[in-house]
Amino acid sequence: xxxxxxxxxxxxxxxxxxxxxxxxxxxxxxxxxxxxxxxxxxxxxxxxxxxxxxxxxxxxxxxxxxxxxxxxxxxxxxxxxxxxxxxxxxxxxxxxxxxxxxxxxxxxxxxxxxxxxxxxxxxxxxxxxxxxxxxxxxxxxxxxxxxxxxxxxxxxxxxxxxxxxxxxxxxxxxxxxxxxxxxxxxxxxxxxxxxxxxxxxxxxxxxxxxxxxxxxxxxxxxxxxxxxxxxxxxxxxxxxxxxxxxxxxxxxx
Numbered sequence: 001x002x003x004x005x006x007x008x009x010x011x012x013x014x015x016x017x018x019x020x021x022x023x024x025x026x027x028x029x030x031x032x033x034x035x036x037x038x039x040x041x042x043x044x045x046x047x048x049x050x051x052x053x054x055x056x057x058x059x060x061x062x063x064x065x066x067x068x069x070x071x072x073x074x075x076x077x078x079x080x081x082x083x084x085x086x087x088x089x090x091x092x093x094x095x096x097x098x099x100x101x102x103x104x105x106x107x108x109x110x111x112x113x114x115x116x117x118x119x120x121x122x123x124x125x126x127x128x129x130x131x132x133x134x135x136x137x138x139x140x141x142x143x144x145x146x147x148x149x150x151x152x153x154x155x156x157x158x159x160x161x162x163x164x165x166x167x168x169x170x171x172x173x174x175x176x177x178x179x180x181x182x183x184x185x186x187x188x189x190x191x192x193x194x195x196x197x198x199x200x201x202x203x204x205x206x207x208x209x210x211x212x213x214x215x216x217x218x219x220x221x222x223x224x225x226x227x228x229x230x231x232x233x234x235x236x237x238x239x240x241x242x243x244x245x246x247x248x249x250x251x252x253x
Contacts, residue, residue, distance in 0.1 A: 003030040020167035031168065037144055040163035042116050043170060047147050050136040050174075051128040052109050061127060063109065066102035069095060073122050073150055076130055080155035085122055092117035122150045140174030142166075 003021055010017040010032060018036050022028035055061035071085045087096055092115035095108065099119075105127060108120040125133060130147060137145040145165040149156035156162075 007032070018167040020171040022171055024171075025173045028168075028171070034168035034171075035144055035166050037164040037166055040145070040147070040165040042121075043165050044133075044147050044163040045112050045116065045121050046170075047133045047136040047140075047145075048121055048125050048128065049109055049113055050140065051133040052105060052124055054136070054139075055128055055132065061105065063106040064104050066104055067108075067123065067127060069098040069101055069103050069108075069119075069123065071099060071119060073126055073153070075153050075155045076149035076161050077153070077155040077159045080159075083153060083155065085119060085150075085152050088118065091119060095119040095123075118151045125150050137165075137169065140169075141172035142169035142174075145169040 003019060010019070016033050016036050016038075018033040018038060019030060020028055020034045021030045028034070052061065052063065056063045071087070072082050073085065075081065075083050092111050094115070095103065095111050095117050096119060103123075105124060108117075108124050111117040112120040112124055130149065134147040137147065142165070147163050148161040149163065153161075
């Protein structure tokens, strides 16, 4: 089945469904509303990982240094107090088991990507800085994506500070495992973690009506179905609308 054959289903979903399917560094085989911003959910973790990698390569961050494992973080909202990240039952348990202890930033970055840990994400983000993580989107070639706060920062969310991505931005070479020309000595941090990412459907904060579908290693069938091209495609899909959960149940990516 070609992605274009799903257009009636995409059109029937309330809100906007965005799709970008393309080989790295090339034009899309199929694209739909690819520049429409969507809530980033756990795809923001890619920018955090890139910031950690580049800071390590620059010598400004030691990924092997143990840091405190805490659930208290500074809010991105000006003047807001620190907030405590709630322990969601489906969050990766390994970092929570170290709460009050220490862990290396390298291990936390791994849990952030491989198991989509929200706690590990906020800890790594606190050490690289929101501004640095935000700038990684532009460095990766993204045009419309932004990172403004950590996970579950309610005060920042109320102030309109958010994280957004587009399907096209997520398909840029610099945002892909092993993509782009700026490949550093420690690129295995990015490539290895992303390729071992354990959740095909990544959902971070569950804002009403918003679902992010993200596959780091897209289905092989897309290659032959769309163009018969042997190069690995980048596949990204987003759905916004009140029936996003129904869309997730009806279509597997």
